[in-house]
Amino acid sequence: MEFDVVIVGAGPSGLSTACKLMQMAQEKDQELMVCVVEKGSEVGAHILSGAVLEPRSMNELFPDWKERGAPLNTPVNGDDIYLLNSSEKGIKLPGFAVPKTMHNDGNYIVSMGNVCRWLAEQAEGMGVEIFPGFPAQDVIYEDGKVAGIITGDMGLDAEGNQKDSYMPGMELRAKYTVFAEGCRGHLGKELISKFNLDADKQPQHYGIGFKEIWDIDPELHQEGLVVHTAGWPLEGDTTGGGYLYHAENNQVFVGLIIDLNYSNPHLSPFDEFQKLKHHPKFSQYLKGGKRVSYGARAIAKGGFNSLPKMTMPGAVLVGCDAGTINFAKIKGNHTAMKSGMLAGETIFNAIAGGDEGGNDLTAYTDNFKASWLYDELYNTRNFGAVMHKLGTFLGGAYNTLDQNFFGGKLPFNFSDNSYDHESLKLASECAVINYAKPDGVLSFDKLSSVFLSNTNHEEEQPCHLKLADMNIPISVNLAKFAEPAQRYCPAGVYEIEEDEAGEKKFVINSQNCIHCKTCDIKDPSQNITWVTPEGTGGPNYPNM
Template sequence: MQRESMEFDVVVVGAGPAGLSCAIRLAQQAQESNQELMICVVEKGSEVGAHILSGAVFEPRALNELIPDWKERGAPLKTEVTGDEIMLFKNAEKATKLPGFMVPKTFHNKGNYITSMGNVCRWLAEQAEQLGVEIFPGFPAADIIVEDGRVAGIITGDMGLDSKGEQKPGFEPGMELRAKYTVFAEGCRGHLGKRLQQQFNLAEGKSPQHYAIGFKEIWDIPADQHQPGLVVHTTGWPLADEASGGGYLYHAEDGQVYVGLIVDLNYSNPYLNPFGEFQKFKTHPEIAKTLKDGKRVTYGARAITKGGFYALPKMTFAGGVLVGCNAGTLNFAKIKGNHTAMKSGMIAAESIFAALQNTDTPAELPDFAERFEKSWLYEELYCSRNFGPAVHKFGTILGGAYNTIDQNLFGGKLPFTIKDENTDHGQMRKANECKPLEYPKPDNKLTFDRLSSVFLSNTNHEEDQPCHLQLKDSSIPLKVNLPEYAEPAQRYCPAGVYEVVEENGEAVFKINAQNCIHCKTCDIKDPSQNITWVTPEGTGGPNYPNM
């Protein structure tokens, strides 16, 4: 099959905070040195920001470095944090506000902003384009070009294949986008990043990566319930017995609040339903009093890379680099990954630009590791290295106490090494060892079902296309996962993609791929590691307006 080919100096995969920051910093350096640099960013979403989902309380540290006059340029950071509250939910009714000395100082948000990262990325894309960066939304990076052991670019997805992989009328093959360096900024559990880590042994000697699933809804609420700039984080119920994680409630601008729950994916009970836990969370009086008489506007969910320092893979390889959440640069001690993702992209840009000055372009970026280790990003991740493992090992209360002492009194530099060497999927216990969990029916006021929620995410896929949720062995869901684990895909998926239904008196494992909101949870949590997420046809997936 003949493919068209285009040549660039740098191709960036993913128009999120990391990818766009990388492209901007590259273009800035080219402009400063009066050089011409061909930079291309490909984005699988229908537009920049369509697939971006983040809490988000945004720390502007990296943005201050990248675009110091961002306020004058109209960056969508309008609501500065005015207050922090940390609540311990003891049960479904009671809560206690934790005093400041019991809270890790990394949770304090003075100087940060409540914002939509989707809108921030749209604004960053405008800044990139003004510098001459080419951005192609609706073009998923489907494959990697590897020549002589070096990444030489990517291939975008074919358009116009039917569910059997046969060409439909109007079929268009994907294009080869070739580059001297390719930056993989796909976000959490990027499917090409996953392959690169395996192909180049980038995770060798590292702790297993760890993940959570994060839910988010935006609500319009009555003015007298709205406190712009207030940030509320919670721990405890409903996750206290079955999983670790926590909730959040951010009062944004224009009478809106962002409400969500983060559920660590190392939970063991296959009957746990993270979506159901999120719905329960909203019924707690401390959350319900803010949402009462409000209207839910948008829903989404996304996996979060949270393994931290010890799980960071080697980020460079011949011809490319992993950045942002594709590498795992989130600082879980702050519950923030946007500023760290941006900084990782900026470091990559500076290393790539330096390498491009050589007449014989080095195969692997020679100074990236040194630049990274000298940066505040490295310092942040190092000082929070034990945060997640401590919670996993000692539980929320004791782990939280350790982290408070470590962060508040020792700046994250207690001389201990705490690691979690277990895989998230490997923590799943057999169904016969666990108690089934019941979840109340939605009331359609505070709590809702998955399908009506997916509707609010504006998710759409062309139905007659190859399934992008690939099973290595189609027999495993019914022969292994169903009898041993009660097929947990029916519950851990936040979009109702997976079902076990009866057809003609027989159980059938059904994949409703058109519902997929690209969260990647199935790729992570399937106990048999039988599901591989790959890119669907271009523009497929959610279309988040301002998440």
């Protein structure tokens, strides 16, 4: 099938690209064929975000979004930040002691899954074709250019043989292909390497973000209240922070983000999150409530200094596939949307001007540099590196000074040139962390959590977690690092089993995978590559 533009991923950046393309086509009365492929079973099924949405991009894309019924229903009306200094205590920080980038006046607490469903409705209403359940598995290259994508085969058994239900993947060809896969997209990763897009850039850095939705006692609910925390339970060189957002319908969104440059291989990010919910600042709202959803997702947080070149012959990287998140705001949805809108504008102008495709759209870089998105990311370029180098307290103090008094224009550039997977120390050098057994009230185990994510993969399909060397998990990772995949995975995918003879075996429970991509990032041997499973596989988040 041939299109003018193929977009990979129905997240905020991909759908904003599609909407902007069609808006401009309608304004110029030009016919345009645009297709969006989405690996989830439906639009929004794989979307996981806090989320507090800054509406700047939405205001630009759809100025009448309120009249159109966009699901931005809960304006922020309270904004508290606590420094947790123990499992029982915390200090509320005054506004002047917090980087102004973290203030949320004028923002909305939203389900980004529902926002993306709404964006998809707008796109389809303008003629965009959206194909959920069709993962982009491979890139079509012709004459050194991107010419489209190939969707994944369906109906293969674990050995790759065709079953009765076999359906081959489709070639979707385009003048231009937009890659909007989200953080650590497997095709984006391939393209960055193939076209050397990250030359002279600092390595991308990542966090793992957890989220649960709880129904709570209406008397405890404070709709519109946003709470962020730093400090406990994270210790030493482990950085990150917690959040609790009071959404509509007596629900709260609760979560924890942990930077993936932590050094202790015994650390379990999932169990750190379970600990956090026992702190009084969280438990005061959750006790007596009911957990109704769970998920986790990697977050690209390197910021401006880690942005790759976003164009190549025939294609553009947008959103978290490129790493456009502004972690100084703990927000990436408005920036992802803007990057997609810039891509849509650039591609339309090229095609409308007679471009037959396959070129390196350097005009996108010019448009990016002329936009508020560039200024926003540039002015927060040091935020993450400072936190990594100076720690939560000194780093936080520097960032507050830089953002509140100098607008991000202090004449210093901090670098962070280490890769997150290189940060692990030997297990023998680190203290073993003994986590309390979950109580089933505030804290839970991985398997019951995965159940709430509605994760499902077609049985008897090829494993989508590829090992470059089958021996490394035991011979290297277990021997040196106590095989941290058992702990950094938030879904219980990886296990070490031992038979009666004492022989150890690395087991991959790929059916549990919630597509967070942490293993692809944190494996110390870089032995695991995440690729797309069969269509519709993975979590089915209702409103994350």
